[in-house]
Amino acid sequence: MDISVVIPLFNEEESLPELTAWIRRVMAREGFSYEIILVDDGSTDGSWKVVAQLTTAHPEVRGIKFQRNYGKSAGLYVGFAATRGEVVITMDADLQDSPEEIPGLVKLIREGGYDLVSGWKKKRYDPILTKNLPSKFYNWTVRRMTGIPLHDFNCGLKAYRRQVVKSIEVYGDMHRYIPVLAKWAGFRKITEKVVQHQERKYGVTKFGIERFIRGPLDLLSVIFISRFRKRPMHFFGSMGGLVFIMGFIILFYLSIAKLIYLEYGITSRPLFYFGLICAIIGVQLFLTGFLAELIIRSAPDRNHYLIEQEIGQAS
Numbered sequence: 001m002d003i004s005v006v007i008p009l010f011n012e013e014e015s016l017p018e019l020t021a022w023i024r025r026v027m028a029r030e031g032f033s034y035e036i037i038l039v040d041d042g043s044t045d046g047s048w049k050v051v052a053q054l055t056t057a058h059p060e061v062r063g064i065k066f067q068r069n070y071g072k073s074a075g076l077y078v079g080f081a082a083t084r085g086e087v088v089i090t091m092d093a094d095l096q097d098s099p100e101e102i103p104g105l106v107k108l109i110r111e112g113g114y115d116l117v118s119g120w121k122k123k124r125y126d127p128i129l130t131k132n133l134p135s136k137f138y139n140w141t142v143r144r145m146t147g148i149p150l151h152d153f154n155c156g157l158k159a160y161r162r163q164v165v166k167s168i169e170v171y172g173d174m175h176r177y178i179p180v181l182a183k184w185a186g187f188r189k190i191t192e193k194v195v196q197h198q199e200r201k202y203g204v205t206k207f208g209i210e211r212f213i214r215g216p217l218d219l220l221s222v223i224f225i226s227r228f229r230k231r232p233m234h235f236f237g238s239m240g241g242l243v244f245i246m247g248f249i250i251l252f253y254l255s256i257a258k259l260i261y262l263e264y265g266i267t268s269r270p271l272f273y274f275g276l277i278c279a280i281i282g283v284q285l286f287l288t289g290f291l292a293e294l295i296i297r298s299a300p301d302r303n304h305y306l307i308e309q310e311i312g313q314a315s
Helices: 016-030 047-057 072-082 099-110 128-146 174-184 211-228 232-259 270-298 304-314
Strands: 003-009 034-040 061-065 087-090 116-120 158-161 190-194
Touching (some): 003 099, 016 034, 034 047, 034 072, 072 087, 072 174, 099 116, 099 158, 116 174, 174 211, 211 232, 232 270
Parallel strands (some): 034 061
Antiparallel strands (some): 087 158, 116 158
């Protein structure tokens, strides 16, 4: 199979028939063999009924239903597990992503040799204050912190080589950082393509103000897990050692001041308590890293992830 199109959805019953028909027209024109995987993330409207009708009428359409709303990342994770295509395309169900972009994305994967191609909605039709400006600041921050030169990390329209989606785990709200997960899984050929962004035709956006809180927290989580998943002592040990040394220097200075200069009442000085706190926190961080290393070393699958990556890239 050439292409798997994964579409997570939540309350998008109006757009599904039009979207799937549009995708089928593009695929027929290009001569691709394909499947469309619709993942219903616990919709409360008639979305699943529409999905069932589409799967009955068109054998290339497959449906997966969640009993409740788990979020976009869970939908993508389950959709990725079900894919059979050589190239995997993800897109949103609200008709803001154009299926006409699929051939160009597939060409970059096949002929360009890229592992992941991310869409870049250079011209957006979203509200400026609530989406455009926050999105630009967010993408600038992620570029600086990860070193991946993409302008639109959160664009739902992306293309992947099959090995990529089978090698990464998307959970929580990590769908925003799939390029970061892919890079740290060893897939470094990542690029972007300017894609057409369309105004929402039906319904309303499903993402609220909470994304501004979850986004930065998830970024810190994915960077920590990606860099220190197999070596937590490097993170906690370094921080713990630095803080402990700071506290030790402060306490050593106060001890010298008391013994040589006969200063009294050093325990009433704020500097004494600051040094004591630093020493205690430093020891705690070091012990946290030590315990994390023990857990990692005793995990039965500690090398399973790395072996999978090597086998996947070799094949």
